[in-house]
Amino acid sequence: MEIFLQQVVSGLATGGIYGSLALALVMIYQATDVVNYAQGEMAMFSTYLAWTMINAGLPYWAAFVATLAIAFVGGLVIERVVIRPVENAPILTIVIVCIGLLVILNSLAGWIYSYIQKPFPSPFPETPIVIGTVVFGAHDLGAIGVTLVVLVFLYGFFRYTMLGLAMRAAAQNPSSSRLCGIRVGWMLAVGWGLAALVGAVAGMMVAPIVFLDPNTSPGGAVLGGLIVGVVENLVGTYVRFIGTELKLTVALTMILVVLVVKPSGLFGRAVVHRV
Amino acid sequence: MTGARAWERALVVAALALACALPFALSGFRAFQFTQVGIYAIALLGLNILTGYNGQISLGHGAFYAIGAYTTAIMLDKWNVPYGLTIPVAGLVCLVAGFLFGIPALRLEGLYLALATFALALAVPQILKYFEHWTGGSQGIVLSRPEAPAGLTLTPDQWLYFMTLGVLVVLFVLSANLLRGRTGRAIVAIRDNPIAAQAMGVNTALYKSLTFGVSAAYTGVAGALSAVAVAFVAPDTFNVFLSITLLVGIVVGGLASISGAIFGALFIQFVPNWAQDISKAAPWAIYGIFLIVFMYTMPRGIAGSLKLVLNRLARASGGAGGPV
Amino acid sequence: MALLEVEGLEAQYGWTKVLHGIRFEVEDGGITTILGANGAGKTTTLRAVCGMVRTAGEIRFDGRRLAGRATEDIVRLGIAHVPEGRGTFMQLTVEENLRLGAYARREKGALAGALTRVYDYFPVLGERRRQIAGSLSGGEQQMLAVGRALMLRPRLLLLDEPSLGLAPLVVREIFRIVRAINREERVGVLLVEQNAATALDLADHAYLLETGRVVMSGPSADLRRDDAIRRAYLGY
Numbered sequence: 001m002e003i004f005l006q007q008v009v010s011g012l013a014t015g016g017i018y019g020s021l022a023l024a025l026v027m028i029y030q031a032t033d034v035v036n037y038a039q040g041e042m043a044m045f046s047t048y049l050a051w052t053m054i055n056a057g058l059p060y061w062a063a064f065v066a067t068l069a070i071a072f073v074g075g076l077v078i079e080r081v082v083i084r085p086v087e088n089a090p091i092l093t094i095v096i097v098c099i100g101l102l103v104i105l106n107s108l109a110g111w112i113y114s115y116i117q118k119p120f121p122s123p124f125p126e127t128p129i130v131i132g133t134v135v136f137g138a139h140d141l142g143a144i145g146v147t148l149v150v151l152v153f154l155y156g157f158f159r160y161t162m163l164g165l166a167m168r169a170a171a172q173n174p175s176s177s178r179l180c181g182i183r184v185g186w187m188l189a190v191g192w193g194l195a196a197l198v199g200a201v202a203g204m205m206v207a208p209i210v211f212l213d214p215n216t217s218p219g220g221a222v223l224g225g226l227i228v229g230v231v232e233n234l235v236g237t238y239v240r241f242i243g244t245e246l247k248l249t250v251a252l253t254m255i256l257v258v259l260v261v262k263p264s265g266l267f268g269r270a271v272v273h274r275v
Numbered sequence: 276m277t278g279a280r281a282w283e284r285a286l287v288v289a290a291l292a293l294a295c296a297l298p299f300a301l302s303g304f305r306a307f308q309f310t311q312v313g314i315y316a317i318a319l320l321g322l323n324i325l326t327g328y329n330g331q332i333s334l335g336h337g338a339f340y341a342i343g344a345y346t347t348a349i350m351l352d353k354w355n356v357p358y359g360l361t362i363p364v365a366g367l368v369c370l371v372a373g374f375l376f377g378i379p380a381l382r383l384e385g386l387y388l389a390l391a392t393f394a395l396a397l398a399v400p401q402i403l404k405y406f407e408h409w410t411g412g413s414q415g416i417v418l419s420r421p422e423a424p425a426g427l428t429l430t431p432d433q434w435l436y437f438m439t440l441g442v443l444v445v446l447f448v449l450s451a452n453l454l455r456g457r458t459g460r461a462i463v464a465i466r467d468n469p470i471a472a473q474a475m476g477v478n479t480a481l482y483k484s485l486t487f488g489v490s491a492a493y494t495g496v497a498g499a500l501s502a503v504a505v506a507f508v509a510p511d512t513f514n515v516f517l518s519i520t521l522l523v524g525i526v527v528g529g530l531a532s533i534s535g536a537i538f539g540a541l542f543i544q545f546v547p548n549w550a551q552d553i554s555k556a557a558p559w560a561i562y563g564i565f566l567i568v569f570m571y572t573m574p575r576g577i578a579g580s581l582k583l584v585l586n587r588l589a590r591a592s593g594g595a596g597g598p599v
Numbered sequence: 600m601a602l603l604e605v606e607g608l609e610a611q612y613g614w615t616k617v618l619h620g621i622r623f624e625v626e627d628g629g630i631t632t633i634l635g636a637n638g639a640g641k642t643t644t645l646r647a648v649c650g651m652v653r654t655a656g657e658i659r660f661d662g663r664r665l666a667g668r669a670t671e672d673i674v675r676l677g678i679a680h681v682p683e684g685r686g687t688f689m690q691l692t693v694e695e696n697l698r699l700g701a702y703a704r705r706e707k708g709a710l711a712g713a714l715t716r717v718y719d720y721f722p723v724l725g726e727r728r729r730q731i732a733g734s735l736s737g738g739e740q741q742m743l744a745v746g747r748a749l750m751l752r753p754r755l756l757l758l759d760e761p762s763l764g765l766a767p768l769v770v771r772e773i774f775r776i777v778r779a780i781n782r783e784e785r786v787g788v789l790l791v792e793q794n795a796a797t798a799l800d801l802a803d804h805a806y807l808l809e810t811g812r813v814v815m816s817g818p819s820a821d822l823r824r825d826d827a828i829r830r831a832y833l834g835y
Contacts, residue, residue: 082567089574092332095389096526097570099519104563111557162702169688169699176686179649180747181674181703 036195037098041105042078043199046071047207048113050200051120060123064204068197075196079189087185120207143205150201154194167191282585290537294440303432307504308544310432313439314500315540317446319524320533321493326522327531328454329486330466331380335392336521338399339369339491341513343498348416348508349409358421358503362442365499366492373491377484396518403510415509418502435504442500446493451533453489462486463531494521527569529578538577600662602627602755602787603648608656610640610647617643619811620656624804625755628785630778632798632819634832635808641791642683644808645757648789649673649680660755675703679748680757687740689733693724696732696743700750709752717746720776738769745773749780755787756780762794770794774801795832799823807832 036042046067053063082101086093124142128135158164170177170187177184298306322336346365350356356364376395383391403410410416423434453459464472465479473479502508520543528539550561573580601624610618617640625631635641647654650670658665665673674680679700688696694714701713718725721742727735732743741761748756758777762770774797781788792798799805799819807815807828815822822828 085571086574089570090530092326092522092526092530093570093574095332096523097567099523100563100566100570102563103559103566107557107559107563111560162698165691165695165698166702169691169695172688172690173686175651176682176688177699178651178670179674179680179682179686180699181671181751182699183671 036192037095038101038105039195039199041102041109042071042075042196043203045105045109046074046196046200047120047203048109050204051113051118051207054121060121064123067200067204071196071200072193074193076189076193078196079192080185083188083192084185087188120204122208139208146201146205150198154198163190282589287534291444298433298436303430306430306432306436310436310439310504311501312537312540312544313436313443314497314504315521315524315543316536317439317443317500318494318497318521319528319536319539320447320450321490321495321497322521323525323528323530323532323536324450324454324462324493325486325490327525327529327535328459328466329462329483329490331483331487332389332522333392333490333518334389334522335394335396335399335518336491336494337513337515337518338392338395339373339494340498340501340517340521341399341403341508341510342372342491343369343495344502344508344513345403345410345416345498346495347499347502348418351418351502352411352416353409362496362499362503366496369495369498370488370492372495374484374488376491377487380487381480381483393515393518396515400510400514403513410508410510413510415507415512418506418508420506421503439500439504442496446496447533447536450493454533458482523566525576527566527573527576529576529581532576532578532582534581535576535578538581542577601625602629602661603789604657604659605644605648606657608644608647608654608658610643610652610654612643612652617811618647618654621806621808621811621813623806623813623816625787625789626804627754627787628781629804630781630788630790630802631804631806632790632792632802633806633808634792634795634798634822636793638810639808640811641808642759645680645682645759645789645791648757649678671703674751677751677754678757679751679753679755681744681748681759681761683759683763685740685744687732687735687743689731691732692728693730693732693735693743694728696747697724697728697750700747703751713750713752717749720749720780721746738765738773741765741769741773742776745777745780749784752784753786755789758788758790760791760793762792762797770797777801795828799833 049070050063050067053066054060058066078101083094083097086097122139122142124138126138128137129141130136158168166177166180166182167187167190169180170182170184171191174184177187297309301309318336318340321339322333325331325333325336343365346368347358347361350361350364351358380388380391404413420431421434422431423429427434429437454462461472461477461482464475464477465482469479498513524539524543525535526539527542528537529535546565547558547562550558550565553561603625605624606622607620608618608622609616609620621640621644623631623633633641633644643652646652648658648660648665650665650668650673654666656666660673660676660678663676665676688699691699697714697717698710701710704710704713718728723739724743724746727739732740735743745756745758745761756777761773761777765773777788777790778801780786788802790798790802799822802819805816805819805822806813807822815825815828823833
């Protein structure tokens with residue numbers, strides 16, 4: 001019984017990281033319509049950058065902040081340079097460009113850092129936290145804390161700032177947004193930047209648990225989380241199809257709890273079709 | 276435009292003649308590569324019927340490819356069924372599987388459907404490993420390559436090539452007829468305006484799940500052919516990357532275009548090899564760059580660009596032409 | 600000098616030319632209306648002023664040439680456009696819609712004042728400020744669109760058929776408020792309408808557009824007395 005409880009708790013912890021990050025990405029998606037299939041690879045690459053900086057002797061949190069900044073700017077620049085030329089092309093053309101981006105990043109990471117797994121440090125103490133008879137990994141708890149901060153930050157950003165509002169407007173009604181003076185293209189770029197930033201957080205929080213290597217990247221898990229999150233967001237009924245991996249299933253349960261409380265997502269956006 | 280039609284027909288005949296001559300001019304290995312192109316082309320046509328014509332994005336067609344391949348492999352391995360017979364059965368199994376998956380997929384649109392099918396692609400290799408008794412687990416199933424029937428003086432490579440070509444021609448003609456007629460118009464109408472299509476009396480739910488079934492059947496036949504040709508199936512060859520490759524194939528080849536399937540198949544078969552020749556260190560980076568540049572220059576795929584050229588040729592030769 | 604001067608304006612969609620060199624003006628603080636039937640090019644004229652279609656010809660706002668500027672930059676000069684179909688952000692709240700109207704304004708603290716002003720003109724919007732804009736009635740959405748434009752504190756207001764699909768009583772109310780805005784804020788108005796009678800009552804200057812050409816222009820009072828206009832557009 002104790003072993004069972006222990007398993008549930010540690011599963012819940014990892015699932016919690018995936019779950020909250022998936023939720024963060026879903027939030028960005030809902031607010032900006034930014035779909036980035038290279039999301040996972042960008043996260044993986046950011047984590048490698050963090051690894052490089054930490055190995056060069058930078059303190060963890062300095063490397064953390066620097067990585068976030070690089071990821072944000074990187075996402076922004078990639079949107080402006082790579083995605084912009086196909087902005088008005090059919091959606092699948094954009095998807096293919098994203099796939100191109102994905103294989104480039106994956107291949108570059110393998111080339112620069114080799115495909116050998118690398119350990120990634122955790123900023124949290126190694127001593128576990130014991131509550132009753134159940135043991136929590138300090139990293140698990142810390143990572144959940146960090147992702148929750150990201151979540152709250154994003155929620156506040158979209159809800160209360162003018163820029164967040166403008167981004168949501170640009171996603172909903174581009175032509176009307178232009179008439180309000182909003183530079184729609186840049187809003188999209190900021191969306192990419194934010195998504196890259198959240199991905200980087202995900203990568204750095206998950207890497208200490210699963211190690212770093214270009215193929216089984218933490219980013220891939222985040223993408224999985226995103227998939228589950230988005231699909232879940234629309235149809236709770238199809239859970240059975242997806243729950244092939246326990247971690248994701250637990251992440252799913254986390255999201256489910258949120259969805260039961262707020263069924264149409266955090267902004268309460270109901271989809272209405274006009275004929 | 277009749278001029279463009281004539282050009283098109285001439286090209287089809289030329290391509291077919293070239294395809295028949297090809298295996299005699301090439302080494303066995305090259306011929307095998309072109310067999311692979313034919314197999315991909317069938318799979319791509321299947322995906323294109325669903326995604327290009329009907330507008331349902333699937334990131335999981337590798338799953339149907341796998342189901343087709345395993346149907347054939349299991350029938351050959353366990354029951355010694357003649358391989359020629361396993362191929363239509365594989366198509367049938369995938370037709371049913373696709374139709375059934377198409378029903379829940381009715382409720383999903385665009386990105387959400389893409390993600391649900393993506394989940395399917397993720398799940399299939401794991402399911403295959405799970406039913407180890409039938410599938411041989413991660414080890415897969417090793418088969419023997421078929422010889423050419425007695426009386427035909429063909430090498431096994433050439434025989435496989437012509438068998439694939441035969442299946443390809445039949446399936447392409449079938450789909451061309453299907454898509455040109457009433458059914459094809461209904462399929463396209465659903466993509467362009469589902470509500471209007473419904474209002475005109477098209478049973479959108481039935482058509483969409485049927486399209487899913489037909490599409491899966493094509494891709495399943497391709498999978499079955501690949502099991503016969505490669506003489507080996509293993510779960511990890513049908514990973515997510517296969518599904519993504521198929522999607523790349525139809526977009527690069529040209530959405531909602533039958534000839535696009537061939538162009539796309541050539542691309543996904545040969546471009547990774549070229550990338551490998553250019554850079555051994557990071558071949559996929561080269562491939563990615565190539566893919567992106569390709570999308571910039573031909574956002575509507577090879578078939579889309581070719582159509583523009585053909586129209587221009589026809590106008591030049593036919594004199595007066597309408598606006599583009 | 601007029602607030603908006605347009606000369607030799609041409610516009611096209613694809614290969615189809617919609618405007619064939621029209622000229623018109625809006626006085627500073629004046630109300631000009633462009634009348635015409637469906638497809639005469641009225642909406643295109645407004646879109647051309649805002650840089651939303653490819654154009655040739657001369658458009659000057661407050662003496663500055665608008666050609667080649669992006670829509671976002673034209674808005675920053677003080678031109679607010681209430682587009683065809685109202686351009687409501689359906690999934691945002693009423694107040695969020697209004698806040699977006701002030702997006703292009705730089706000055707700090709302008710928001711609260713602007714909101715109060717809009718709620719003064721349209722009390723119903725104040726009552727529904729927390730409601731999702733998509734749940735408003737047609738008339739309320741039109742008020743929201745005008746209110747959003749007002750948030751910019753514009754010098755020129757472009758109105759695209761504000762009467763479309765609304766009950767006569769609601770139309771009268773909206774036109775009354777537009778007149779009040781015009782007088783109290785000295786906002787120039789360029790109004791495009793099919794509803795000629797109402798538009799001519801409001802405007803001091805009018806132009807009649809037929810298939811992309813100005814066929815008649817002058818003070819509203821003159822046009823209202825013209826026999827051809829009366830028969831074709833006023834119906835008496």
